[in-house]
Amino acid sequence: MSDVSDLADRVQSGELRLYELEDHADEATAAAARRELLRRETESDPDAVGGFSFDAGDVHGSNIENLVGGVQVPLGVAGPVAVNGEAADGEYYLPLATTEGALVASVNRGCSAIRAGGGATARVLKNGMTRAPVFRVADVAEAKTVAEWVRENEDALAEAAESTTSHGELQSVTPYVVGDSVFLRFSYDTKDAMGMNMATIATGEAADVVEAETPAELVALSGNLCSDKKPAAINAVEGRGRTVSADVRIPREVVKERFNTTPEAIEEANTRKNLVGSAKAGALGFNAHAANVVAAMFLATGQDAAQVVEGSNTITTVEAREDELYASVNLASLEVGTVGGGTKLPTQAEGLDVLGVRGGGDPAGSNADALAELIATGVLAGELSLVSALASRNLSSAHEELGR
Structure with a gap:
């Protein structure tokens, strides 16, 4: 503790700067000294953030600067959901990190309906990371x-x-x-x-x-035509990262059983809300809440959270057919990876392990393709659940029960 207090003293006196602490102590001690400094200079007691599972030396300089600690987000799981993809094929549990009550339950309900309908089909349609x-x-x-x-x-x-x-x-x-x-x-x-x-x-x-x-x-080197971490029509049209689609056909009786509504009611709610409403708003994404699922799976698997902006470039379509409901999502610009960045952190690596896509794939690129297909399937589940809740007028009661 004396080293921690001494380092905090030296920062307060101006002898050292925050970013110089690792030059005088190991990374964990430097982080503890910054917590001590915050304790002295702010109205905080940052003990909880000091309890983290990653190695301070591993993240310093590669994932974070001026390390203080770690922030925990509740992690849930939805599924299993059946996926028929080119890279992801089988039944999967989807890890979702969120602080929004009712989100995991909603996605889980959608997964159940997809599974009862025989599973979702998912495909990566295009792949290209851009810099302009x-x-x-x-x-x-x-x-x-x-x-x-x-x-x-x-x-x-x-x-x-x-x-x-x-x-x-x-x-x-x-x-x-x-x-x-x-x-x-x-x-x-x-x-x-x-x-x-x-x-x-x-x-x-x-x-x-x-x-x-x-x-x-x-x-x-970046002229914003890339376009990274900003709403941009070029990404919605041309794509960035993975362009991925998922769809499902759910028998009419399953729709009634799982969603307490009809394919026709879900189609109308989707058309008036996701298509007409989004068009009137001038939105780039024509969906109910795709970013919710993208964000939760990004946090759970170590993706760049700011790129949820591009992940919200999603179009949801629904069609009531004679004996079934057809639904699809198209995510134009989903930027994901299974190596590098936050994927190396212990808890995020475990999230990738749940999906079976940690590290490099064989062939190269197949693990990131699989992750994209699985996120698209999760988005499809979330869209089905929310739009059907709106169609059956269940949304407010679900949030009263689960999300308050």
Whole structure:
């Protein structure tokens, strides 16, 4: 404790800065010293955050700076749910980390209906992590010259980009011109990694080639046309990360038994709420609460939580057929990985183990594909449950019972 108090004293006196503590003590002691500093300088008693299962030395510098501790989020499980995917095939329990009461119960109800209907079908339709630098040119004539050069020399850009990684592959480079600005949207297959850092480093190398061979001058390695962690129509249309769909056909009698309503009522609620209502609102996502499930599974499996923004680019469709209900979800831009980043943390790694997708897949990319298919299935379950609750007018009573 004397080391902890001494380090806190030295920070308070100005002798040391917060980020310098690891230069004078091991990572766990440095974190304890920061908690002591918070105890002294704020109206807090951060004992609970000091109880964490990861190794302070493992996360320092790779996952976090100025480590204080860890924050716990309740973890639940829904399922089992049957999935017929190209990468995920079988019955799965879905780990969901959330503080919202009724969410896990809702997804669990949807999983039960999907299972009773014979399971969901899921497919990854497209894969490409993007990074889009912006370059300065003199005028639109010069901009066209740069764009044409890029289209004709994609192989040279691929060679430069792929020299930085043993896993990533450049799939395409698409130029966009706005006056004297040229944006180049690079798209990569990053295999089982989410790949944002990989794409950034690779694009930096390719940007050097563009500068050397054309009049263009790099202004920013990210020009927001990527588009990362922001609502963007380009991601809803062109996709980013995995574009994945899941659907299910549920017999009419199962709909009545599990949801206490009819396929026609669910279809109408989905059309008026998710389609018409979202269109009137100018939304990019046409769904009931896809981000709820994306966020919960992201937290449980170590994904970048801020990319829930892109994960909400989901369209939910429902059709009442003669003997059944057909429902689908399409997630245009789901950014996931099973290696790197937060997937290495102990509790998040356990979440990936529950799904059987921890680490690199064989073939490369198959584990991240499976994770995308499973998240899409979870979203489908959540959409079915919520829309049917609205159709049967059960939503408020469910939240009164479970979510207060």
